[in-house]
Structures are given as C-alpha cells and as structure tokens.
Amino acid sequence: MRHSNTARRRSLCIALALGLWPALAAGTAIAQAPTLAPNPQIQVEYIQPKHNSAAADPNQYNDFTTIYAWLRVRQPLEEIQKFLAPLRLPRPIKLQVDTCGAERRAYVSGGPVTVCYELIDKIEKTASGITDGDTKQMVIVGTFTEVVLHELAYAIFDVLQVPVWGREDDAADRLTAFVMMQFPENVARTTIIGAAEFFLVSRKTWTGAAFANTRSPDAQRFYNFLCIAYGGDSLDFGGWTEAQNGQDPLLPDFRAKQCAREYGQVRDAFSMRIMPYVDPDLLLQVKAAQWFRQGELGR
DSSP states (O other), X not given: OOSOHHHHHHHHHHHHHTTSSXXXXXXXXXXXXXXXXXXXXXXXXXXXXXXXXXXXXXXXXXXXXXXXXXXXXXOHHHHHHHHTTTBOOSSOEXXXXXXXXXXXXXXXXXXXXXXXHHHHHHHHHHHTTOOOHHHHHHHHHHHHHHHHHHHHHHHHHHHXXXXXXXXXXXXXXXXXXXXXXXXXXXXXXXXXXXXXXXXXXXXXXXXXXOTTSSSXXXXXXXXXXXXXXXHHOTTTTGGGGSOBTTBOOSSOHHHHHHHHHHHHHHHHHHHXXXXXXXXXXXXXXXXXXXXXXXXXXXX
C-alpha cells in the first residue's frame, strides 16, 4: 500500500482545498478554470424549491432555499458539464435539482434526470456530525458527485440503448465508480473516498432502502462501488483491504480478489457501448486540465 488511510485522507483534504465543487465546499476558488466548454447536451437547471406544508420538518423549505442559493452561485452542475464535455449523445439530457417530496425521483425514459433537494439536505445533515472540517467537506463533495453521476447513468443507459443485465442500480453504481476513476487523480481520490465515508457515517445506508425493495440493497451497492474503485487502483485504495484499529477491513478479502475482474468487465462494456460516443481528444483535455488551486477551507 502506498499510503496509510490517515496519510491518504490528509492528502485528499489538500485536494479538496483546491475547491472541487465550490458549491458545497465554500470558501475556495478556482484559479484556472478549464478552457473546455460545458457539454451542451447536458442541460442543467436549479429549480427554485417548492414549499411543502406536509413536510415533517417545518424548517425544511428554508434549508432547501439555502441550498438553492449555494447551487445558483457556485454552479456544481456546470462543473460536471465540463467533466462530461467529451460525451457526444444522440439527444440532450436535462439534469436538474428539484423538490421531490422524497430523497429520490426515479428516472423516466426521455424525461429529466433529477437530483432531489431532500437528498442534498440529507447529505449535508449527515456530514454535519463529522468533526474534522476537511473530511466533512470531502464527504459532501464526494457524495454529491456520486449522486449526480449515478442518476445520470440511468439516462445514459436509456439514450445510448445500453443493455443492462441484472439490477439497473448495480450497473449505475459500477458505471459511476468507473467514470469517477477517469477523473484527474486528485479529483478521483477525493470524490470516491468522500462517497465511501458518507456510507459509513450514515450507518451503511445511502437511501434507507429495505432489503425487500426492488432496488438493490444499499450495502450491496456500496460494495459494488468500492470494488470498482479498488479494482481500478489497488494502490491508492489498498487501505480498504486492511484491518484498521481492530476493525475488519472495509473491503473483505474474498470480494477484493474479484475486483480487478469486475473492473475489467465494466471497462470492456464501457469501451464497447459508450466509448464510441466519447471524443478521445476532449477526454485527454479533461484529464490534463488544471482544475484547481490550493486554498483555504471554511466558510
């Protein structure tokens, strides 16, 4: 293993201080924005929150309004548009943030991809229990990124007519992890470890789905996500296979042994079904872009 978990987290906190999604890691700045234009086929919108008189928390609308203001100013979806600049789609996909009345609104073929204020609010409130400020922001950034890409995956399967065997949730998680692994190295580490930390601090539940639900159990989704990351880079994520402070490894040995093969399967499927729609020159520019500068965290 190249770094211990603690050392790697400290280095990732520096990466986060570079200002990944400034919408959620306020107080940082982008010194050299990528020259890449946002992908015009990923159309983004932040819909003003709707007041829900039946909400259990009477302050929820105020919380959503605060989130809405952050998003409008900091524009994290526009940053994702730039990361996805190489993707050439047969038709546009609308990506929006909206009030859903639940933590998730299922994608409907031909419709918009929706990230719910309710889930963003849950992410922030779950992360509020983390005492280390850098780790807290890493969790928010990583989980927000994972949520957006996961929801986009359903639309990409639809638009590109990608066949999915098994549960679509599992395929979306694997594609999400694979795409995050294609980010520039510091961005990939920050987002992937941040999303993994969220699962742990939320008591191993992303959505609270029941095991009898037709959706994949949260724990299964989590290990699919971990396995793709570890299979793609067993050095940076090798700490997941080691016992820490008397606790069992985050990624069990029997599953870790299969991860390289699982990563290879996703890579081959991506190459066959999605790569024909990716501009290779723009992909190289995304990987080479100087996205962030070091700055101070905090609000």
